[in-house]
Amino acid sequence: MLNTPTILLIDDDIDDQEIFTSALAFIDNAIACKIAPNGYEGIMQLNDSEALPDLIFLDLNMPVMNGIQFLREVKAAHKAKDVPVIIFSTASDIKTIEEAKQLGAHDFITKPEKFSELVGLLHGLLFPATR
Template identity: 80%
Template sequence: MITTPSILLIEDDIDDQEIFTSALAFIDSGIVCSIAANGYEAIMHLNEAVALPDLIFLDLNMPMMNGVQFLREVKAGHKAKDIPVIVFSTASDMKIVQEAKLLGADQFITKPEKFSELVGMLHGLLFPATK
């Protein structure tokens, strides 16, 4: 039986938040997705969480605490250090991509332009056995 994952999306752009959560709802309305607008909010959310998410999707370019800073803090010993992190960004600078991977990001995915591509990508990541 495939369980429904819980997700933390760390994204400052409201439009991107809405598209991401709409894609998740299209895949499975039971998926729980919490949202933090930057790395600092995400750390606070994780600190207060009774149950940690199964997966973190992380944008890199955000105010207050960006994605690289978030990775550095979480992967250095936070209680959420073992949660897989998928960098989900429009950034394509190879130096940033490599830095994110060195800091512990499990994958780096460029945000798709089409809703259908986002749905397909998310479905493949969340339910790989059913592709």
Template identity: 50%
Template sequence: MTFSNILLIDDDDDDQEIFLTAIQQISSSVQYNYYHSAREALSKLALGVSLPEVIFLDLNMPLMTGQEFLFHIKQNQSLSHIPIIIFSTASDSATKELTKDLGAYDFITKPGDFNELIDLLKPLIQ
């Protein structure tokens, strides 16, 4: 499955910039949007305007965690169809299992290397 309309939810500006740069190197036709907080993203998505094809979601954020966001999205019938890929520094099996149980489509541990990020994203982006 490949995606061309992507939403990133991550409170780290540097991670957002690196993610966007990687996407732009993979494809110039991808639509990209981001939110700094899960709470803000949830309220905007609930409006049903310009829904993304996929959401890349950080887990460790203030106010509302990625797990809480994932739970709320999967409870909302108009949003539950959107695949959510966890994109986090977390890598332990318990966290991966929990997000899978909550309905995550996939789990990607944030790599430390830019080229590795491109290699991870390339199969997902058209």
């Protein structure tokens, strides 16, 4: 199997954080996941971290600094500008998806309603060679 990925989840919803980390643990307990409650805290964690995550999962609708603001700042000139950012949101309108992709989002995933769907999505993203 591939190396175990490290993840930064930026999402203000505590329930979504718990479901996300539970899905990761279901896939592989060794997956490291840090959590930031908004874009600003996400940038602070990236600034303070010696090692960058392999992937960033980013919600769009958050207080303080939303996902679009985070993308603008990180993709412009941040040390994490090359880390793939996957939008992980309940937003699904075409305009928002296009804006996120234009700002450098790697992919856009609408939060699934079922835990099993989330596990399948995350497994496919984290370990694409094993699909």
